[in-house]
Amino acid sequence: MRVAVLGQIARDLVLVVPEVPDAAGTAPVLERREVLGGKGANIAVGLAQLGASTTLLGVVGEDDVGNGLVDRLRADGVDTSAIVRRGRSALIVDVVCGGKWRYLQDLPESSLVHEADVMTSAVVGADAVIVQLQQPVDAALAAIRLADGLVVLDGVATGEQLAGADVLRADHQEGEELTGRCISSTGDAVLAGRELLGRGPSLVALEVRGVANVLVWSAGSEVVPLTDEDVVDTTGGGDAFVAALTFALVRGDHPREAGRLAVAAAGRAVGHAGGRSDLTGLRV
């Protein structure tokens, strides 16, 4: 199985603090992790851990941080041949306090994927192409148009992007933004999912915050409750979800089973601070 992933690559600095200080205040750091992050990298690493040949389309800086990010991706088994080097590497600081995150992001314009960065050979022939939509619209659209495999979108898609999608996954806020509906129950999510099916995709996965993820396809729907993991930081939950959902669909799982694997994967990402997860235990 070969999968291409388009999305952000960043250095993640994860800090767990007992309180967020006010101005001129200080807080100790209880736990600190400096890891490879960014949604594109997280999704790609998850897929590699599940056993897919994974190519990542993204940008890292022409700096030492960039060298480290590329080395880490290679060590994680991700194909880095479609990664572009320019400018300075993106940095995301994830401040985790009492189960809630705050992100401080330095995402230079040069660290975003531009249309010209989308390497045709990485996308054409892939069994699936995952496009993380927090990237310029044109670059995402270029990848969607080139793809001849399953097209999986994560985030708020434009009408044109949705028309080219097979699968759309959205977190709670994104689902509400896409539909203009309030999604406060699994029933709301099924209705929102049905509406989104009419715009192009054949499978929609929507988060109902704190409750479940709901899969909707033309012939049915499935509500997959969250795992009983104690949530430390939801960061990376969506990335793990998308990686596992795509993996399962490409190998031929029914959407119901794919949804279960996706939620199990998300559960593995939320019990610790930071977005890096270990999905190797989900390999079968």
Ligand SMILES: Nc1ncnc2c1ncn2[C@@H]1O[C@H](COP(=O)(O)OP(=O)(O)O)[C@@H](O)[C@H]1O
């Ligand atoms: N206990 C849990 N078990 C399984 N999934 C969970 C749990 N808590 C949160 N999740 C899922 O994690 C995901 C977080 O998504 P998202 O906010 O997009 O994360 P990110 O963009 O940081 O990867 C959601 O789909 C949510 O349902």
Ligand SMILES: [Mg+2]
């Ligand atoms: Mg997300």
